Amino acid sequence: MGVEVSAAPASGASAAPTTLGEDWWRRGVVYQIYPRSFADTDGNGVGDLPGIIRHLVHLGPDGLGVDAIWLSPIYPSPGLDVGYDVIDHGAVDPLLGTEQDFDHLVEGCHERGIRVILDLVMNHTSDRHPWFIDSRQSRDGAHADWYIWRDPAGLDANGRPVPPNNWVSWFGGGAWEYEPKRGQFYHHTFLKEQPELDWRNPAVEAAQFAMVRGWLERGVDGFRLDTFNVFLKDRDMRSNPRRRGRTAWTRQVHLHDFDQPELAALIGRFRSILDKKRGRMSVGELFVGTTEGAAALTVDGHLVFDWELITRPWSATAFRGAILRRERAFGDNRWPTIVLSNHDQPRHASRLAASIGDGPGVQDAIAKAAAIMSLTMRGTPFLYYGEELGSGDVAVPPDESIDEPARHVTPDFPWWDRSQSRTPMPWSGEPGAGFSTGRPWLRLAPDVAARNVAAESADPDSVLSCYRRMLSVRRRYRSLQDGEIALLRSIGDPTVLGYRRTGEGPEALVLIAFGPGSAVVSVPEPERGRAWRPVVGTHLDLPESLAPGTPVTLRPYEAVVSVASRS
Numbered sequence: 001m002g003v004e005v006s007a008a009p010a011s012g013a014s015a016a017p018t019t020l021g022e023d024w025w026r027r028g029v030v031y032q033i034y035p036r037s038f039a040d041t042d043g044n045g046v047g048d049l050p051g052i053i054r055h056l057v058h059l060g061p062d063g064l065g066v067d068a069i070w071l072s073p074i075y076p077s078p079g080l081d082v083g084y085d086v087i088d089h090g091a092v093d094p095l096l097g098t099e100q101d102f103d104h105l106v107e108g109c110h111e112r113g114i115r116v117i118l119d120l121v122m123n124h125t126s127d128r129h130p131w132f133i134d135s136r137q138s139r140d141g142a143h144a145d146w147y148i149w150r151d152p153a154g155l156d157a158n159g160r161p162v163p164p165n166n167w168v169s170w171f172g173g174g175a176w177e178y179e180p181k182r183g184q185f186y187h188h189t190f191l192k193e194q195p196e197l198d199w200r201n202p203a204v205e206a207a208q209f210a211m212v213r214g215w216l217e218r219g220v221d222g223f224r225l226d227t228f229n230v231f232l233k234d235r236d237m238r239s240n241p242r243r244r245g246r247t248a249w250t251r252q253v254h255l256h257d258f259d260q261p262e263l264a265a266l267i268g269r270f271r272s273i274l275d276k277k278r279g280r281m282s283v284g285e286l287f288v289g290t291t292e293g294a295a296a297l298t299v300d301g302h303l304v305f306d307w308e309l310i311t312r313p314w315s316a317t318a319f320r321g322a323i324l325r326r327e328r329a330f331g332d333n334r335w336p337t338i339v340l341s342n343h344d345q346p347r348h349a350s351r352l353a354a355s356i357g358d359g360p361g362v363q364d365a366i367a368k369a370a371a372i373m374s375l376t377m378r379g380t381p382f383l384y385y386g387e388e389l390g391s392g393d394v395a396v397p398p399d400e401s402i403d404e405p406a407r408h409v410t411p412d413f414p415w416w417d418r419s420q421s422r423t424p425m426p427w428s429g430e431p432g433a434g435f436s437t438g439r440p441w442l443r444l445a446p447d448v449a450a451r452n453v454a455a456e457s458a459d460p461d462s463v464l465s466c467y468r469r470m471l472s473v474r475r476r477y478r479s480l481q482d483g484e485i486a487l488l489r490s491i492g493d494p495t496v497l498g499y500r501r502t503g504e505g506p507e508a509l510v511l512i513a514f515g516p517g518s519a520v521v522s523v524p525e526p527e528r529g530r531a532w533r534p535v536v537g538t539h540l541d542l543p544e545s546l547a548p549g550t551p552v553t554l555r556p557y558e559a560v561v562s563v564a565s566r567s
């Protein structure tokens with residue numbers, strides 16, 4: 001062990017933006033920003049667009065060097081589902097900034113070679129959206145049939161209207177709400193304040209697609225489609241078959257409330273708008289579904305999140321299994337995504353550490369090894385703000401929680417409070433962690449004094465420095481971006497995950513030790529005339545070389561990436 005690796009980006013001159021080509025969505029790295037939690041510039045405790053502009057250096061070529069940012073919803077919203085309940089899909093929420101701020105943000109990103117991906121919540125609106133306000137008034141207004149309205153199935157013994165079918169809401173309770181003015185129920189998969197649009201009505205599709213064109217005109221490079229496989233429901237609104245299950249949701253076979261056969265054609269029509277411009281991508285959020293289901297809906301330019309990696313415990317066997325299943329499902333022609341955390345799920349640094357019962361003691365070590373893994377696997381990595389610091393979930397007391405479904409927990413509806421993974425980004429050790437001079441909308445993590453961007457930038461051995469090193473190496477080697485992946489079968493220790501990436505340029509070899517003790521492995525031969533040269537890893541001192549036939553010792557939670565160099 002001996003070669004020192006520089007930890008932080010070179011100071012002084014700005015690095016030039018590396019703008020990948022039209023296939024940036026396949027080769028690049030996306031960074032998810034939860035705008036309310038990124039940086040607050042007006043002191044109201046809520047992050048805003050100027051806050052993102054202020055911190056573009058952290059994201060651009062002088063910092064992490066990501067290729068795109070995905071902004072969780074930025075549209076006007078009453079905020080009951082924290083932005084996923086929209087009242088105008090074509091505008092910026094004044095809470096987050098002005099229209100001009102948005103245009104400056106796009107400009108600032110593009111100057112740094114960063115693309116901008118917006119979160120499109122097109123399945124439903126807020127019940128305060130003008131379309132719905134109109135729709136619920138009567139059965140013959142301009143928007144009367146823009147939402148999913150159905151007559152009651154009858155009256156119950158007390159004379160109350162009975163919902164049209166047995167569907168339940170993902171956020172607990174039934175999926176139908178009665179509107180006396182129309183004498184009908186409307187459907188909602190999520191909160192009752194998030195009525196479902198009727199995508200079988202061509203006027204809805206036309207309005208939504210016009211909005212999409214508008215954002216493209218403003219320079220947006222791509223979209224994340226919120227719960228896109230729910231857009232269409234069974235034409236006849238049949239009840240779902242029942243089965244055994246622990247919760248109201250799992251007691252149904254969800255045959256009729258999402259994943260309908262006409263979805264692929266709808267995605268095709270959406271894609272044809274994006275395809276009129278070069279290099280515009282989309283990524284669909286698969287709402288409850290399998291990896292195979294995600295793969296089936298993936299087309300060129302349109303990625304689909306699968307949830308294979310986001311639930312696995314910290315074990316080489318578990319991740320080997322996940323990679324195998326994903327590779328089988330996606331095959332050579334479909335491109336997967338890599339997601340370990342997002343705004344709906346526990347943060348992976350604390351989740352993975354807890355999965356081996358070790359808690360905060362190993363959180364940083366695991367965060368670094370997981371970073372190497374997620375940035376070298378086959379697929380487009382989506383990083384979640386704060387993961388580059390090794391941040392973990394924060395225990396938010398119920399009276400401070402801002403996650404509506406968490407208020408309605410029953411034995412039939414268990415819920416993980418999502419506030420825990422949405423807390424403010426810590427930028428410095430100052431009061432308010434450099435996030436806000438006011439009272440943050442959600443409490444700060446208890447460890448922000450040490451776990452913040454400034455402190456970690458100054459420490460070559462921090463999680464952040466590890467991310468920066470890894471991202472910079474990834475940019476250098478094409479095989480790590482869009483090469484094929486081949487898992488190594490037997491390398492001598494089952495607690496080590498190993499794989500090769502082959503594509504344009506030198507081949508790469510990745511080794512990740514999952515265990516708390518040292519692991520001894522043997523590495524495969526590189527191609528003829530080449531030797532494995534370690535280029536980045538979790539630890540600052542890398543092995544000089546990895547020679548096939550000579551045992552290689554990895555330290556606890558050590559990950560090393562090597563490339564095949566001419567010997």
Ligand code: NOJ
Nearest residue numbers: 081084121190226227344
């Ligand atoms: C999926 C989003 O990721 C989640 O945050 C939101 O609550 C639901 N869609 C409803 O919009």
